[in-house]
Amino acid sequence: MSKILVFGHKNPDTDTIASAIALDYYLEKLGYDSESVALGNPNEETAFALNYFNISAPRVIETASNEVTQVALVDHNEPQQSVNDIESLEVLYVVDHHRINGFNTAQPLYYRAEPIGSTASVLYKMFQEKDFDIPSAIAGMMLSAIISDTLLLKSPTTTREDEMIAYELAKIADVNIDAYGLKLLKAGTNIASKSAKELLASDSKVFEMHEHPVQIAQINTVDFVDVSSRKEELLEEISKTLKDSDVELFVVLVTDILENNSFAYVIGQNLEVVEKAFEQKVVDNEIQLPGVVSRKKQVVPQLTDAYSK
Amino acid sequence: MSKILVFGHKNPDTDTIASAIALDYYLEKLGYDSESVALGNPNEETAFALNYFNISAPRVIETASNEVTQVALVDHNEPQQSVNDIESLEVLYVVDHHRINGFNTAQPLYYRAEPIGSTASVLYKMFQEKDFDIPSAIAGMMLSAIISDTLLLKSPTTTREDEMIAYELAKIADVNIDAYGLKLLKAGTNIASKSAKELLASDSKVFEMHEHPVQIAQINTVDFVDVSSRKEELLEEISKTLKDSDVELFVVLVTDILENNSFAYVIGQNLEVVEKAFEQKVVDNEIQLPGVVSRKKQVVPQLTDAYSK
Numbered sequence: 238m239s240k241i242l243v244f245g246h247k248n249p250d251t252d253t254i255a256s257a258i259a260l261d262y263y264l265e266k267l268g269y270d271s272e273s274v275a276l277g278n279p280n281e282e283t284a285f286a287l288n289y290f291n292i293s294a295p296r297v298i299e300t301a302s303n304e305v306t307q308v309a310l311v312d313h314n315e316p317q318q319s320v321n322d323i324e325s326l327e328v329l330y331v332v333d334h335h336r337i338n339g340f341n342t343a344q345p346l347y348y349r350a351e352p353i354g355s356t357a358s359v360l361y362k363m364f365q366e367k368d369f370d371i372p373s374a375i376a377g378m379m380l381s382a383i384i385s386d387t388l389l390l391k392s393p394t395t396t397r398e399d400e401m402i403a404y405e406l407a408k409i410a411d412v413n414i415d416a417y418g419l420k421l422l423k424a425g426t427n428i429a430s431k432s433a434k435e436l437l438a439s440d441s442k443v444f445e446m447h448e449h450p451v452q453i454a455q456i457n458t459v460d461f462v463d464v465s466s467r468k469e470e471l472l473e474e475i476s477k478t479l480k481d482s483d484v485e486l487f488v489v490l491v492t493d494i495l496e497n498n499s500f501a502y503v504i505g506q507n508l509e510v511v512e513k514a515f516e517q518k519v520v521d522n523e524i525q526l527p528g529v530v531s532r533k534k535q536v537v538p539q540l541t542d543a544y545s546k
Numbered sequence: 547m548s549k550i551l552v553f554g555h556k557n558p559d560t561d562t563i564a565s566a567i568a569l570d571y572y573l574e575k576l577g578y579d580s581e582s583v584a585l586g587n588p589n590e591e592t593a594f595a596l597n598y599f600n601i602s603a604p605r606v607i608e609t610a611s612n613e614v615t616q617v618a619l620v621d622h623n624e625p626q627q628s629v630n631d632i633e634s635l636e637v638l639y640v641v642d643h644h645r646i647n648g649f650n651t652a653q654p655l656y657y658r659a660e661p662i663g664s665t666a667s668v669l670y671k672m673f674q675e676k677d678f679d680i681p682s683a684i685a686g687m688m689l690s691a692i693i694s695d696t697l698l699l700k701s702p703t704t705t706r707e708d709e710m711i712a713y714e715l716a717k718i719a720d721v722n723i724d725a726y727g728l729k730l731l732k733a734g735t736n737i738a739s740k741s742a743k744e745l746l747a748s749d750s751k752v753f754e755m756h757e758h759p760v761q762i763a764q765i766n767t768v769d770f771v772d773v774s775s776r777k778e779e780l781l782e783e784i785s786k787t788l789k790d791s792d793v794e795l796f797v798v799l800v801t802d803i804l805e806n807n808s809f810a811y812v813i814g815q816n817l818e819v820v821e822k823a824f825e826q827k828v829v830d831n832e833i834q835l836p837g838v839v840s841r842k843k844q845v846v847p848q849l850t851d852a853y854s855k
Contacts, residue, residue: 336650337649337650339650341645342646343846345660346661347660366675534654537652538652538653
């Protein structure tokens with residue numbers, strides 16, 4: 238059997254890195270020859286988790302078809318979020334927790350998605366179903382993924398299953414969820430040290446919304462002022478990005494992970510679509526999004542819908 | 547919780563009907579209010595199985611959005627194979643064993659696909675994972691689905707898992723696989739009683755292949771002559787169908803289920819694509835396909851690839 242590369246989306250977050258590591262381990266248990274890789278370097282939050290559980294960061298790749306013919310995707314399916322040469326690869330496995338969009342294959346495949354808080358939670362269920370043990374360090378990474386994607390089990394994407402799975406994983410990894418979780422989330426909110434470009438790139442995805450390419454970045458913070466004090470610099474950087482790409486609209490979701498609240502900067506075409514989606518006015522490229530913390534559940538479907546109206 | 551309709555593809559086959567019945571039962575066990583329905587009447591093979599296991603045929607629907615907002619799909623995902631108003635429904639669950647093509651959602655969902663012989667086999671694994679019992683009659687329908695889709699475990703889509711699952715289901719349903727299986731398959735090959743139109747419609751699907759709509763019907767027989775003696779009538783009927791639709795190419799796969807062999811009638815544009823796909827000449831709208839029995843594994847990927855060359 239030829240080798241399979243396992244990877245998550247571009248601008249990798251903790252769920253993408255942890256799930257690639259976990260699915261790699263799972264596939265090896267099934268007898269495949271696999272390797273987890275990444276489409277970028279770990280962000281600071283993920284680096285904290287990797288360091289805490291003493292796991293090396295996966296090797297970064299630009300393309301996969303120079304190494305393999307078959308790949309396994311975690312935590313994404315949309316081609317523009319995947320490796321650049323995804324169209325010339327056979328996707329053998331997908332494990333995900335997002336909508337399905339623009340993902341087409343010629344062959345039948347394994348596809349496992351559930352509308353729950355993290356891809357790592359889906360993987361936990363797959364391990365359970367096969368009765369596979371999870372090594373402590375991998376359990377720690379999977380727990381970190383759940384904490385990251387659910388903002389410590391508080392995001393509206395969190396299900397009872399995620400909670401139960403997080404507690405099981407915390408036992409295996411031997412950490413206290415709340416104490417570890419807060420340290421992990423705070424490690425990802427180090428805003429002062431980053432350039433505007435880095436802030437925008439660290440958790441950014443492009444979505445096709447009824448043929449409109451929309452880029453949505455998310456910046457987590459423990460204080461809105463840390464971000465809003467850099468508004469001009471951020472808007473300038475976004476304008477530059479828009480000039481060089483076919484993206485029509487750029488949204489930066491700024492989320493206070495302690496207060497579970499967001500506002501967003503929006504630049505580009507059709508700002509009235511954003512106003513329609515959230516029933517709020519855009520003032521000076523800024524829109525208030527009280528109670529919003531989840532891009533996937535509270536931003537993407539609403540914007541997609543608004544484009545079709 | 548509002549009601550969920552569960553259904554398979556248009557021109558339903560045994561796997562589509564059986565899997566809708568099985569997923570309906572599974573969802574009810576999970577606490578959902580669901581109903582299995584169908585996008586057409588059962589074919590003769592499926593009618594034989596329903597009669598044998600004393601299950602009523604699912605109600606036939608034309609549209610779903612007049613009844614529900616949420617649906618569960620089995621045994622298909624491509625929109626042109628689904629209910630006519632699929633675009634105005636939220637797909638909550640998909641259980642399938644086909645390629646993914648043209649399937650887009652705005653929301654995260656449950657998606658469970660595996661590259662194995664039948665959707666019923668995937669459902670069997672889902673029942674096992676939840677430790678749900680399968681009632682004898684539903685087990686009989688699921689077994690019929692596996693027999694039908696794998697031509698009694700002989701098609702190249704058959705995996706070791708399908709075989710093991712078929713034997714487990716046969717135990718629950720209390721039937722002999724080989725004796726029952728042959729009766730079931732033969733019930734579906736009653737060609738003399740059907741008009742050319744009925745023969746073409748009974749197991750027919752449209753596939754988008756790099757923007758080329760291709761319709762592929764499959765006719766199972768125990769003797770090629772039963773079909774080839776009606777070639778003119780079939781070609782005439784296909785020509786009529788092509789005039790009234792945007793389908794570019796119509797392929798009728800004629801499969802001898804005892805010899806595990808096929809030939810095909812092909813009409814439409816770009817017949818050279820068919821020749822490229824199968825490395826055989828098309829003579830008088832006919833192409834020999836020795837050893838081919840699976841549309842999904844031995845026809846669709848090859849044709850799709852040939853269109854992109």
